[in-house]
Amino acid sequence: MTSILCNYGTFDNRTNYVLVEEVASDTYLFLARPLSGPLVFENNASDARDHCANERNFLSWLRLSSYLAVVSVAIMTTFHFSSKPSELEKKLAFPLGFLFWVLAMLSLACGIGNYLKTVTKYSKKKALVQTGWKTQLLGGVVAGTVICCCIIFIVDNALHG
Structure with missing residues (x-):
């Protein structure tokens, strides 16, 4: 009986999982069968560290x-x-x-999109950089909105406080 070691434990032949190396290149990775099975990557060099970093990045967006x-x-x-x-x-x-609700939904969509794009690129063994104009723009808009609201709160408190 063979088993595969990954971040989520040991999978044996009876466990339904998706071995990423066996997914056809024209198939969208997250639609591979079984849909509920975890994605299992072969751990070469720094792959496990990179996947954990990608998950932490998604959790930061969340x-x-x-x-x-x-x-x-x-x-x-x-x-x-x-x-x-x-x-x-x-x-x-x-x-x-x-x-603020729109910004919350945009940051959630950006985090999910970034996570899916990065995992797809990992599966194709492509080099990637975790930044982009969308991320920078959304971060700037969030920071600008928070700063403007703080100024509004301070001015309103000074006028009516």
């Missing part, structure tokens, strides 16, 4: 998306500094909350 979604809900439900919200706070609550 964490950012979760934080932005929490901020969105917090702004939409309780956006005021004093016991009574000002007119500016009433006007900004929904648009700012919606903006």
Whole structure:
């Protein structure tokens, strides 16, 4: 009985898994049969380290998306500094909350897309660099939005605080 060692344990012949090296090059990797089976890569050189780094990168995007979604809900439900919200706070609550929700969904989509693209390139043994204009643009928009909101909060607090 042969077994394959991978990040998720030891798989024997009775376990349904997808051995990436056996997937046809024209088949989309994540649609290979069995659909629910884990993808098993042969561990050559630094492959295991690279896959773990890719998973950590995805989890960082997921964490950012979760934080932005929490901020969105917090702004939409309780956006005021004093016991009574000002007119500016009433006007900004929904648009700012919606903006943070859109940023949360964009960061989740960017993380999933980056993860799938990277795993596909790993399966084809292609060299890759983990950066791009989409990632930089989304990071800049998120940072700019947070800074602008902080300025709005400080000015509103100074005027009505």
